[in-house]
Amino acid sequence: MKIHIKTLFGLEEILAEEVRKIGGQNVEVQKRSVSCEGDMHFLYSANLNLRTALKVLVPVYNFTARTEQQLYDQVMRHDWSKYLNINQTFAIDNTVFSEFFRHSQYAALKTKDAIVDQFRNRTGKRPSVDIKTPDIQFDLYGFKDQFTISLDSSGDTLNRRGYREPGHEAPLNEVLGAGLLHLAGWNKSIPLIDPMCGTGTILIEAAMMGQNIPPQINRHDFGFKNWSNFHPTVWNQVVSEAKAGIRKAQLNITGGDIDGDAVLMVNKSLRKFKLSDSVTVTRQDVRDHRPKTPDGMIISNPPYGERIGRENTNDFYKSIGDVLKNNFAGFDAWLMSSNMEAFKHIKLRASKKIVLFNGPLECKFQKYEMYRGSKEEPK
Incomplete structure (x- = not known):
């Protein structure tokens, strides 16, 4: 799989080294992110073990759009039932830098409309949106007229290790x-x-x-666990390997x-x-x-x-x-x-x-x- 991993400005090289250490292939440093390739074992391991990663994304669809209608039509062309079923909730995170789409939230709204309409047209029913705790989280990224929609394998951001009290925000991520x-x-x-x-x-x-304690050792909820192709056996193997490495x-x-x-x-x-x-x-x-x-x-x-x-x-x-x-x-x-x-x-x-x-x-x-x-x- 192609995999895109987000981080903070200035930590890109650190993240790239971490990614290589756990088996990422064809690693490329980008602005506030690292791209690489890996299998499901790597994807799960990245979520559990990377200390400088914020999100682990899997790009599933690229397209070009300059108008709201073009964006809607392009999203409608892709089969979203491969990642989302009618009984699951979903949400769309978005980052858009484009003169064609001044309000990134509106681009996300049109994307949501297209996904919902595709399900309604095919089944007569529509999946629900849940922006707080969705089963499936999509990530919409746009630069100029180029767009990528990714599956968010992390769910909640990976800086949340679990050692903070709920609702407590520290001054340092x-x-x-x-x-x-x-x-x-x-x-x-x-x-x-x-x-x-x-x-x-x-x-x-x-x-x-x-x-060598994995940063997410006490976390149980990850986005990939709601995917149709989730492999519990592979996940348990990743967790066992990580625990065995604690010294x-x-x-x-x-x-x-x-x-x-x-x-x-x-x-x-x-x-x-x-x-x-x-x-x-x-x-x-x-x-x-x-x-x-x-x-x-x-x-x-x-x-x-x-x-x-x-x-x-x-x-x-x-x-x-x-x-x-x-x-x-x-x-x-x-x-x-x-x-x-x-x-x-x-x-x-x-x-x-x-x-x-x-x-x-x-x-x-x-x-x-x-x-x-x-x-x-x-x-």
Whole structure:
């Protein structure tokens, strides 16, 4: 099968390497995505094991359309009963960049109408739409006049690992958290600290990586399970292989945050995934944080300033720089922020800068190599 895997901007090469490791063939890096080829075993494994994937799509129909009528007619030409039966619900996710279709939602609506009308014309009945929990999720992608409709094998986005409380949205996407660890070059032998850990995304992702725990190990609902060609035997084999690969490892992962509620949330998530013996998190101001090892790595996503005000943020980032210089000689420190002005107040020279996006915010992920007697950046 041709397979298209979505990710976040800046993580494409990381995802491509992950895809190759689990057996993807003819891997090509694209913008915010990776395309490849694979069989059903690979498709299931991609959903279970990829840490930097958001969605795993299988393209089923390509066509050209410049008007609403053309789009409707083209969709009507394809046999949708191959993927959807009359008793199943469906929904259409959409991303359209086209001067011919100013409102992507309307393109999705015309696609939905065509699928429903095809069933009604053939059977006298129509499948129902369920935008929250559909049995079958289609993905409509349009660029100019070229369209692709794919089957969404994932269902819910793959950043949802299951260690969050329902309804709780973290300030850092889990896929991005895993991506930061890969980009920084962290591995389980390196002591890791996040002294501004919030609800612990980076720490939890690191603990799962360090023990080779599949990111979706506790998830049971995937889009492909509702497909007519779902193979339970192959799926059980993929799960068994993944579980057999888990390795208990001695990890040195610690974190802290000044927000007591956030710390409680982290520890609840750690207990939920049986990771409490791998990660230690305490309520602590970053300015009071002291390492317990002579070297290691800091990876953190400090506040960007929306809640603490501009001047306070600049002072706060200055204090981060002071803490790094005074307490963390011998460490590599990686910080991500969208606040470029505040970054200047750290007053350390970054040895590497990577552009990423945290939601809609353009960020830089910057590396500071902390040597004894680090000098301030020249003015």
